[in-house]
Amino acid sequence: MTDRIHPIILCGGSGTRLWPRSRAERPKPFLPLLGASSLFEQTLARCAGEGFAAPLVVAGERHVPLVEAQGSPGMRLAVEPAARNTAPAIAIAANLLPGEAIMLVCPSDHHIADPDAFRRAVASAAALAASGRLVAFGIAPDRPETGYGYIERGAAIESGFEVARFVEKPDAETASAFLAAGGFDWNGGIFAFRADTFRRELAEHRPEMAQGVADAVSRGTWEGTRFHPDAASFGRVESESIDYAVMENTRCAALVPVAMGWSDIGSWSALRDARQAQDGEGQGNVARGPVELVDCRNVMVDSDGPRVSCIGLDDVIVVVDGEEVLVTSAAGAQGVGKLTGARSQ
Structure with a gap:
């Protein structure tokens, strides 16, 4: 042993x-x-x-x-x-x-x-x-x-x-x-x-x-x-x-x-970076779920239901989980834990 x-x-x-x-x-x-x-x-x-x-x-x-x-x-x-x-x-x-x-x-x-x-x-x-x-x-x-x-x-x-x-x-x-x-x-x-x-x-x-x-x-x-x-x-x-x-x-x-x-996947931006390395699409975009991205760069959208369409965005992260929706810049992703929804889960 x-x-x-x-x-x-x-x-x-x-x-x-x-x-x-x-x-x-x-x-x-x-x-x-x-x-x-x-x-x-x-x-x-x-x-x-x-x-x-x-x-x-x-x-x-x-x-x-x-x-x-x-x-x-x-x-x-x-x-x-x-x-x-x-x-x-x-x-x-x-x-x-x-x-x-x-x-x-x-x-x-x-x-x-x-x-x-x-x-x-x-x-x-x-x-x-x-x-x-x-x-x-x-x-x-x-x-x-x-x-x-x-x-x-x-x-x-x-x-x-x-x-x-x-x-x-x-x-x-x-x-x-x-x-x-x-x-x-x-x-x-x-x-x-x-x-x-x-x-x-x-x-x-x-x-x-x-x-x-x-x-x-x-x-x-x-x-x-x-x-x-x-x-x-x-x-x-x-x-x-x-x-x-x-x-x-x-x-x-x-x-x-x-x-x-x-x-450490310590933020949505860290997860975006890991997904980009694993299977990122063109322009550094990453999509999960029903997503359409037009003229976007380094955008990640992760939706478990509603279709999400984004146009002309750069370094933005969108997450849809049931009735909750998060929209943040990649730079602001470190602050997600401060949101009321996150603190009250």
Whole structure:
């Protein structure tokens, strides 16, 4: 069991930035946004086969039916009693696995166009993780993006690099400087490490969190393939990301760089870009449903019913979901989560 890589698939969040298609009852990971299968199903597929153990999914109670409906054979599911961000979620998994197990932590809602490149990076990361490193996957940047955190490479080691520093989301000028300088990668939120390494580092840097999750797991119960941590113990755990709790504090951080056609599909403009690369029409347009585009450039229309006709538009996104209609510029798509409809879903 421990000679294989253990995929830990994190299913969290409400997906408000892809409203109105993504709703609380059926958020982004479980939608077929790129191809016939959902982002969650695609994540499971690229973390399966030779060298991989059956996945362990960490999700909230609300999403259990969706996870189990789209899950894979042998999958186990840890059901979070409350949303506590990525560090406690990963800690649940780390406490359910043998210490020497290599964990591959993957968000459930990312797109990777080149799964082979991903698997090669996994092999490199697993080798570093086996030696006691906490490994982040560094995504090769292709633009001065201000919506992602960055990781600066340090000295070359084995199959990767030491981490010089983690950098918060920069302003445009700083992001351009990073791209020009080289040696900076996007932090894609994908990690690899041994279970005991993560438990040790969490205990060093967030001892109360580490103890709280350990208590929740030790007092938890199995119900078939579902694991339920103790709700009272877990409810007292602080909410914090793995970046803040562990990765920015550990002295064991490493980086494996990879160019794999990655996107977090964090906005409608990001989804448009991914669809353009996959199957875009002329002039960069992308259409789903009954759509007619005339003299348009870089326009995406996604309609599940009414016919949508657009003339002379540039960099505009239109989404129709039932009775809800969203119209936004591509530049304004990052603000969709602020809309009343998205917040009240």
